[in-house]
Amino acid sequence: MGWLETFRVALRALLRNKLRSALTTLGMVIGVSAVIAMVAIGDGAKAQVEQAFAAMGSNMLVVLPGSTTAGGSRGGFGSLPTLTWEDLKAIQGVPAVRYAVPQLRTTASLLSEDQNWTTSVFGTSPEYFFIRNWPVSSGAPLGQSDVDAGTKVIVLGQTVVTKLFGESSDPVGHVVRVKNIPFTVVGVLSRKGQSALGQDYDDAAFVPVSAFLQKIQGGLGNYIAGTIYVGASSFADTSRAESQIRSLLRDRHRIREGSDDDFSIRNLSELASAQEEGTRTLTTLLAAIAAVSLLVGGIGIMNIMLVSVTERTREIGIRMAVGAKPADIRLQFLVEALSLAVAGGFLGVAIGLAGAARLAAGLHWPVLFRPSVVVVAVGFSGLVGVAFGFYPAHKAAELDPIQALRFE
16 A cells, blocks of 8 residues: 555544544644644743843943942942043053043933923943944044044934934934034934833933033032943953953052952953853743643654544454555554644644744744744654654554454
């Protein structure tokens, strides 16, 4: 008997008991759909984490000044200026560092011709936008000549543009007043979105650090009244840059061996890696739990196939009497088990993809479907069908034709 004829016989046998066949595949459907949905949602969560950290910047370190201590109460990092402009220049010379820029911040009301909006105003250098992977969508970014000359120019985020000038407007060339001081808009930054904590990156404005100190908020002399943003030479050099900067600052600040730093370095690359690793572990755990349903479905297939062998004992005897070999009988029942498993696998893929898309829409996460996971899930379901269908098929093939014909 050929493969095609064997498949036809197996299909007719399954269709004789449609409800039982459908219930038998239910375990496989649940298992495969759960695996597909969990992996798709897990990959989406990982992409969400990657997107959030990409929005912060690449290969980025943030150097924060020290903390105040008064009456036993510590103010936290950033509450006491300990970083100097000479520290910044020294950090710029560290081998593993590509960029190092100051970030000074204040909150101010910005006024256009007929609107106003209170937002964060930052004083920084042109390299800041390279560290943050933040190009302009129109106009031009801040230039080094603007920093050198203290030019009163400003670059706006998309949210500020919308609030001051309206949707789809181009404010380049217009004047915006910051603390009643006119600044000319030279550029609009591309949309960056929100952080994982809901901070709107686009609700910000940027001016040259020199203009910030001269026109908006005076400095602290030799100390930086803010933080230092550092861009490492590459992702692999981020940890090396952190180590070199820490060693440099401890030496410059004459911190003794065993004493605490009077500054803090935040390595966002390590935080991103930890977040991704946690997401990956959770996804693997959920997929493993879902895979248990496939084994349960396999047990269901074996149970139904054993019942089928018992019910069709006389039919098996007749087929053997007219020339069917044990291998033909074994193959027929294996094909039946495989058909049930694979059918459940394909149906599970469809339900899993639909379920993942629905859940992701509710969580506002991207959904990533990997074709390899679909192939593996369907292939594994077929393997489970063959593995759990082999014993019933072997039992059917080993029946004695005479005893089978006598079976009532």
